[in-house]
Structure formats: C-alpha cells, structure tokens
Amino acid sequence: MELLDNPIQEYAWGSHEVLAEFLGRPAPTEAPQAELWIGAHPAAPSRLRSGRPLGDVIAADPGAALGDASVSAFGPRLPFLLKVLAVAEPLSLQVHPDREQAERGFAAETAPEGDPSRNYKDSWPKPEILCALTDFRALCGLRDPRESAALLAPIAALRPVVDLLTAGDLRGAVETLLTWPSPKDVVAEAAAVAPEPYASLAARHPGDMGVLVAMLMSEVRLRPGQALYVPPRRPHAYLSGTGVELMAGSDNVLRAGLTPKRVDVPELLSVASFEPGPPDVIEPEHRDGEDVYVTPAPEFRLSRLDAARRPVLPAAGPQLLLCAEGGVRLRRDGQELELRRGDAVFAGHRGGPVEVTGSGTVFRASLPRL
Numbered sequence: 380m381e382l383l384d385n386p387i388q389e390y391a392w393g394s395h396e397v398l399a400e401f402l403g404r405p406a407p408t409e410a411p412q413a414e415l416w417i418g419a420h421p422a423a424p425s426r427l428r429s430g431r432p433l434g435d436v437i438a439a440d441p442g443a444a445l446g447d448a449s450v451s452a453f454g455p456r457l458p459f460l461l462k463v464l465a466v467a468e469p470l471s472l473q474v475h476p477d478r479e480q481a482e483r484g485f486a487a488e489t490a491p492e493g494d495p496s497r498n499y500k501d502s503w504p505k506p507e508i509l510c511a512l513t514d515f516r517a518l519c520g521l522r523d524p525r526e527s528a529a530l531l532a533p534i535a536a537l538r539p540v541v542d543l544l545t546a547g548d549l550r551g552a553v554e555t556l557l558t559w560p561s562p563k564d565v566v567a568e569a570a571a572v573a574p575e576p577y578a579s580l581a582a583r584h585p586g587d588m589g590v591l592v593a594m595l596m597s598e599v600r601l602r603p604g605q606a607l608y609v610p611p612r613r614p615h616a617y618l619s620g621t622g623v624e625l626m627a628g629s630d631n632v633l634r635a636g637l638t639p640k641r642v643d644v645p646e647l648l649s650v651a652s653f654e655p656g657p658p659d660v661i662e663p664e665h666r667d668g669e670d671v672y673v674t675p676a677p678e679f680r681l682s683r684l685d686a687a688r689r690p691v692l693p694a695a696g697p698q699l700l701l702c703a704e705g706g707v708r709l710r711r712d713g714q715e716l717e718l719r720r721g722d723a724v725f726a727g728h729r730g731g732p733v734e735v736t737g738s739g740t741v742f743r744a745s746l747p748r749l
Contacts, residue, residue: 380724381428381436381724382723384425386415386423386424386425387415388423391413392413392467392470393411393413393468394465394467394621395407395411395412397412398412399412401415401720402415403719413466417463417699417723418628419432419628420628420630421434425723437455437456442729444729445697445728446696448696453678457697458679460626463512463621463703464621464623466621471589471616471635471638472616472635472636472638473615475611475631475633476611476631476633476650481505481629481631484498485499485501495640495641499631500629500630500631501630503629504611504629506610506676506679507608507625507626508608508624508626508672509617510605510622510624510681510742511602511607512622514600514603515607516600516619517598517618519596519599519607519613520655520658521656524544531544531594534565534569536564537565540556549653553635556591557589557635557636557648558644559588559591566581566585566590569594577590587636590636593637596615604663604683606660606662607660608674608676610659613652614651614652625744633650635651663683669690676747677747678746679745679747680745682742683742686735686737686738686739686740689734692745694728694733696746697725697727698726699743700724701743702720702721704740705720706718706720707739708736711733
C-alpha cells in the first residue's frame with residue numbers, strides 16, 4: 380500500500396472552499412479548485428510520497444500492481460480514475476465516446492497534443508459514475524421528445540424544432556439547435572419562459588444554444604449516498620454539488636455548449652446517443668461489507684465502506700482507497716496506514732487482504748470480477 384499525493388485541477392467552475400476544506404488546507408483558495416485526481420492518468424498523475432508518479436510504479440511491474448487479468452483486459456495501465464468534484468458553477472454540456480469511437484477518433488487526430496482543436500486526448504472510452512457527498516444536481520439524458528416539445532412551444536421562433544420533437548426526431552432537433560443561425564435572440568426568449576434550472580443557464584450563457592439543448596434533458600437531484608451512472612454517448616452536465624466520481628481512465632470530452640471552449644457539432648452528433656430515457660440513478664447494494672454501486676462498466680467498480688464494520692478487502696487487481704470522512708486505519712501484510720479525510724492510497728494486486736478499521740467512510744475504486 381502506498382499513500383498518494385494527488386493533483387488538483389483548477390477549472391473555472393470549481394469552488395474556492397470545498398476541496399481545500401476536504402483536504403484540511405486553508406480556504407478560500409486564490410483560484411477555483413474543481414477536481415482532485417487520484418490515479419495514474421498521464422495528464423495529472425498521483426505521486427507516491429517519495430515523489431514517484433504512480434504510473435511509473437505500475438509500468439515497472441504491471442503484474443504486481445494490476446494483476447494478470449487486468450493487464451490482459453486493459454493493458455499495462457490503471458483502467459480507472461477516481462476524482463472528487465467540487466461543482467460551484469455548471470459544467471459544459473458534454474458527451475464521452477464509447478471504446479470504438481474513442482479508438483477511431485484518436486487514431487484520426489492530426490492536431491498536436493495539447494492543441495485545443497483536438498477532440499480526442501486518448502483512445503479510451505469514458506463511462507463514469509458520480510456518488511453525491513452533498514445534495515447534487517445534474518442534467519443527464521434526453522427526455523421524451525413530446526415533453527420537450529411542450530417546454531419549447533411558447534418560443535415562437537423554435538416552431539421547426541417543436542415540429543421535429545413532436546415527430547420524435549431528437550437528433551434532428553439537437554442538430555437544428557446547434558446550427559441555429561442567430562442564437563442570441565432565441566436564447567434570450569427562452570430565458571424569459573424557461574423554468575429552473577434552464578433559466579439560470581440562459582443567464583450564465585447568453586447566446587449559447589447549449590441552453591436550448593439542455594432544455595431537452597432530464598434534471599437529476601441526488602441525495603448524499605445516491606449515485607448517477609453516465610454511460611458513454613449520453614449527454615450530461617453537472618450543475619452543483621460535491622461528489623466522488625469514478626470513470627474509465629480517459630480525459631475525452633466532446634462539448635455541446637454551456638462553454639467558451641470548442642464545440643465540434645458534426646463530431647458531437649456522430650458520438651452522442653439520441654435515445655430518450657430516464658437517468659440511471661443508483662442506490663448502493665450491500666455486499667460482503669461494502670455498499671456497491673453496480674454498473675455495467677467493465678473498467679471500474681465503485682463501493683463505499685463504513686470502517687466501523689471492519690471490512691476486509693480481498694487482494695484482487697488494483698485498488699484506490701479514499702477516506703472521505705472521519706479517520707480510518709488500513710492494515711495489510713503487517714503494514715499499517717492511518718488515513719484522515721482527503722487521504723488516498725493505492726493498493727496493488729500483489730499482497731494479502733486489506734483490513735479496514737476506525738470510524739470513517741472510505742470509497743473504494745476497484746475492478747469488477749474479471
């Protein structure tokens with residue numbers, strides 16, 4: 380087991396207080412802090428307390444760090460990335476590719492690494508799950524198009540979009556909105572009649588047609604302990620709250636709006652799913668001392684542990700353990716580590732079970748059984 384130092388991403392939508400307080404550091408911070416990354420993604424890897432990047436440790440002996448089953452399925456890299464998100468302002472409206480789309484898109488990229496015109500930063504899919512630590516609000520997935528037609532009907536200029544929605548053509552409706560020739564006036568008109576949270580989005584993003592696309596989507600409100608699973612290709616946007624997020628080890632994002640960043644409409648339309656349906660809100664299932672958030676994603680498994688139950692975690696593949704509340708003690712093969720809120724540990728495949736004790740809450744990122 381290795382204690383980790385984990386990087387913070389400073390994005391404009393982040394909080395000046397939440398992550399600093401979570402880590403026991405002074406607040407408010409000068410810059411908004413949005414995401415705490417825990418993992419080995421090359422864009423911002425965690426480091427051992429010695430300063431060595433976690434990715435280097437894994438590369439030196441993938442079998443010991445990951446296990447043969449993980450290496451066979453995903454290659455010699457950590458297949459998941461754990462984060463803590465502090466959402467003070469809404470994120471961009473976005474989708475993530477599935478595996479085939481990511482591999483094809485990354486292979487076709489011609490822009491240099493770091494160029495903002497790139498759509499694909501890596502060749503991995505990006506399913507993700509977010510477990511709320513506080514009340515959390517999001518938009519996720521497309522509603523029944525008839526409901527969206529009724530919401531947009533008072534906006535006279537959008538009659539062509541209403542007709543497409545009434546006919547069940549969600550893809551056509553989204554394409555029409557994202558290629559609208561004069562967005563400023565129609566977004567202003569929408570702001571005057573839209574309910575929350577869409578009116579607030581219109582106020583923050585005047586002239587951004589992503590506001591109108593957001594009005595086709597379902598609002599989600601999570602209570603602490605509930606989770607939202609976002610499969611690849613599903614449009615979504617996080618609006619507010621703090622949560623623990625686990626995803627496949629990718630940083631691929633295709634944006635549809637609510638952002639000053641690049642929006643590639645043709646690529647977005649080729650990747651996004653336009654099937655309506657309710658969001659996947661997940662309640663945990665208690666299994667073998669863990670509260671497990673079950674998803675179909677092959678790259679990760681998120682669970683929550685109550686240290687007071689004294690759970691014992693099997694040695695099976697790589698694990699990231701994050702103390703989210705209180706204080707806990709980890710014991711493995713005679714080694715003991717004390718964790719407080721914000722501390723995280725990497726436990727590799729090689730070694731015995733991990734015993735958890737104390738009076739805190741731990742989130743565990745691991746693999747489904749391979």
